[in-house]
Amino acid sequence: MSISLDTPQGNQASETSLRVRRTLSRCWGFVIKMARNPLTAIGGSIILLLVIVAIFAPLIAPYNPLVQNLNNVLVAPNAQHWFGTDEFGRDIFSRLVYGARITLYIVLLVSITVGPIGLLLGVCAGYFGGKVDMVLMRVTDIFISFPSLVLALAFVAALGPGLEHVVIAITLTAWPPIARLARAETLSLRQADFISAVRLQGASPARVLWHHIVPLCLPSVIIRITMNMAGIILTAAGLGFLGLGAQPPEPEWGAMISSGRTYMMECWWVVTIPGLAILINSLAFNFLGDGLRDILDPRSE
């Protein structure tokens, strides 16, 4: 009688599929939980809309955002131009739609860079302690001692205006709070019994960090990054408004407000509409982050 080797293999395959299914159902449960909280649901759907608009901008925008039409300057909102036209006769709705791409580009690029860097540095500092920790904490002290907009201003001044430089400047100002958070989380985990147990089993520091500490730090880091996104939108818009961000004729929302400023008193829509876009989107990210905290962080009340 021979024992079939198929059984364990078959089990393995079914176990993987089971695991995938379990992960999926957990994700789905998470989405349901989020949708049940009204603020999170509103925030999430606005962001989803922003992403869709950014991806399909050429299909959605009825006009070219850059082409000027001097016969059609500063037209009030009407059926042809839903949000009116600006001082060069460009359709504001189309410019908003393309501006969504710029906003999303900045937010995503900064978050993707800042998250891993902050997490890595914070977790290492918290876990290894000693000199590494001290140096890192002093460096973050320096960065945190500035309001982020002022520091970003200084960096953009050094690098010169431009979209890429805005991304670099905001990244440089945004990582320290994340690193601090990750460090604090790690410090509270480091002494836990299960970490000692893993260590006694002979796990390398890298394994302990990657498999046991990072997953537990992730929720609070993700919440923090989501709430940061609102701040990133505002800082980017502020830099754009000061003329340091994306350069004209790029349809960046902050720059649109700045260029519409001269006509503000006669033509309210030139300034109001891009500002509303900034407000709604940063509000959406704040709603989402706030709701995520309720769901992911059991310690918050």
Next chain:
Amino acid sequence: MSATFMASGSRLRNFSKRLMQVVITLLGLLILTFTIGRVMPIDPVLAIVGPDADQSTYQQVYQQLGFDKSLLTQFGIYFVNLLHGDLGNALLTGKPVIDDIIRVFPATLELATMAIIVGAGLGIPLGVLAAARRNSVYDYIVRIISLAGYSTPIFWVGMIGLLVFYAWLGWVGGAGRLELGLDGVVPRRTGLMTIDAILAGNSQVFWNAINHLVLPASLLGFHSMAYISRMTRSFMLAQLSQEFILTARVKGLTERQVIWNHAFRNILVQLLTVVALAYGSLLEGAVLIETVFSWPGFGSYLTGSLLLGDMNAVMGCVLLVGVIFVMLNLLSDMLYQFFDPRTKS
């Protein structure tokens, strides 16, 4: 006796440790501004001599500014100058940056102080209300107001405010600190327009100054109100869940007494530190709101110099903001140590 002595000894040690940290942070700040100043793409020599200067003049100014020395020596010179209060000259005005900053700073101080009065005056009661009626409609509304405060682009709100309250309704004064005709009517003593007007006994200027101040200050204050109300709420919730609150309720005190006399009094120290930090972060909003309102303060000066590529002025301003922040942090730490008996153990 000896116990108190020991306690004060450890406090002293804590304090000196904290002071050491502050010194290191300030030094780091200097290195940061110095580095940013060096990598600026605008050639500072060219900015002074102009594009038509010949090679020898260029070299002369180059050496005058000390660019031929090593970076370390340059940093040393920068550091020593700074200790003498010398931040270099501003390109635009030709005067020392430090004089410029002293000239423009009172305008920002006036704006920020008014703003923090608005922010704390509204934020604290709202936060207490939200905590006292937790999970009620009030709580929800306060939460949304504070999230909205976090999310509004302040320069945009400033413009909308000008449009609505100045252009349409005519309730407040427009841009600037005073009407054009009233500029220079009262002699400058403190640089704070309202105080100067009171000192000069000129009520017309005083009311005009208030009229111009009220809109930008409220908008700035709205921003810090968001932060203050949120912190107040969470501090209050932490207090209200404690046992002495239950005791007070069981004793039959009214809800008002419980909240204001028992819970609120306990969070005063924490609130003080929060307000100090909020005051510092107003500087950030001031940079943008001053640009919108043509407010001749620190923020306008910073952005104006930035657009001109005036390295000395920009770095001086950035350094100043950093120093103010660090000092406010230190101050709030010390307030905490000083007022909160629980830290004395």
